[in-house]
Amino acid sequence: MSDWQRLSVRRGVTTDDGPYEGIPRHLVASLDQWVKKALSPVRQTSGGRDRVTDPDLIRRVALAIRLPLRSNVATSTLLDDFVNSCRAVDDRYLDALDAILHIARPHPAGLAQILAEGGSVWTTRDDGRGLERRVDPTAAEAYEQAASPEDLASAELRQAWSRAFGRDSDASDAWDHAIKAVEAILAPIVVPAQDNPQIGHVLGQLRSQGDRWRLVVPGPEQDHSVGPLVTMLKTIWPNPDRHAAGNPRTPSLPEAQAVVHLAVTIVQWARSGVVARS
Missing domain, CATH: 1.20.120 (Four Helix Bundle (Hemerythrin (Met), subunit A))
Structure with missing residues (x-):
């Protein structure tokens, strides 16, 4: 957890500064960005190395967290559908983060930093293959x-x-x-x-x-x-x-x-x- 606290908290004006069990609104945008990158790994393309959304990876994660997805949609739409569906339910979003770490194996440091700076009770496991509750x-x-x-x-x-x-x-x-x-x-x-x-x-x-x-x-x-x-x-x-x-x-x-x-x-x-x- 970050040692820094908001000025309003230090002044006693605001008291609710976490830790948060679910997905508070201030975490959503950063988590959305991380998820989209994790499900769009860097691939070698004709133009060099670029991020390419992987629909099979999205479907594997969706299956793991029992999330129904629409079929026969464009890859970009599939990714947006996935993120929007996760965003609708806190526990579903946490399950998705956990599953992405386990299945897609992105580097966990970025997600750990987002969760820490956003005041979440969750962090990434040492082996990077899932989430665990933050402890002392x-x-x-x-x-x-x-x-x-x-x-x-x-x-x-x-x-x-x-x-x-x-x-x-x-x-x-x-x-x-x-x-x-x-x-x-x-x-x-x-x-x-x-x-x-x-x-x-x-x-x-x-x-x-x-x-x-x-x-x-x-x-x-x-x-x-x-x-x-x-x-x-x-x-x-x-x-x-x-x-x-x-x-x-x-x-x-x-x-x-x-x-x-x-x-x-x-x-x-x-x-x-x-x-x-x-």
């Missing part, structure tokens, strides 16, 4: 570090992050993948001989034989107890949407996002040796 830069950096090694924990963490902060958000699925990421990183450390290890096995071991483990952080009793880690694991397990929770319910997205942040911390702790055998 420090939290995003922690996630990137935790998920950087190519292993099962990272794969699960990336799934959890996508489902918690992406356009295709699903709170329960995000929670499940967060748990799997923690299982993948802690089970080999805490219960390496366990068949089909789950987070419950890790918790059981830490509770019953906690003296075999220590945290780098000494804690209030200066005993390096793994009690804080046990509390963290009890916080994320089980997913309240599962029968093991006792009274199943669908978690809210903010709940799942908090759990994913907690999973990032646990994975990073395990990777850096914060939790280890005594």
Whole structure:
């Protein structure tokens, strides 16, 4: 998000300066221009390299977001129809931006800048293949570090992050993948001989034989107890949407996002040796 604020906001005359969930009017013109460029990639023509509207690309994106288009129309009309239809519904426009990034693979920097300067809650994913909810830069950096090694924990963490902060958000699925990421990183450390290890096995071991483990952080009793880690694991397990929770319910997205942040911390702790055998 841009550090600059409008003078009227700084003076207290205007208070509504975002972040915006949908597509506020001030973003429309810039997004229209970006979409038209993204759907008109640079091609080699007889006159050199020019932008050429790709009707097949437009139709692929339209199919992906379930947007009906008129048939047998000129390419320029098809592009205008697409943009006008997206403009009519905020969520449709956001879906279109997400799909264009995934299908057309334009460089995401221009769109990221538009969304940031326009005060949107959305930004482009690091891999440029979709939108995700903007998060605190420090939290995003922690996630990137935790998920950087190519292993099962990272794969699960990336799934959890996508489902918690992406356009295709699903709170329960995000929670499940967060748990799997923690299982993948802690089970080999805490219960390496366990068949089909789950987070419950890790918790059981830490509770019953906690003296075999220590945290780098000494804690209030200066005993390096793994009690804080046990509390963290009890916080994320089980997913309240599962029968093991006792009274199943669908978690809210903010709940799942908090759990994913907690999973990032646990994975990073395990990777850096914060939790280890005594």
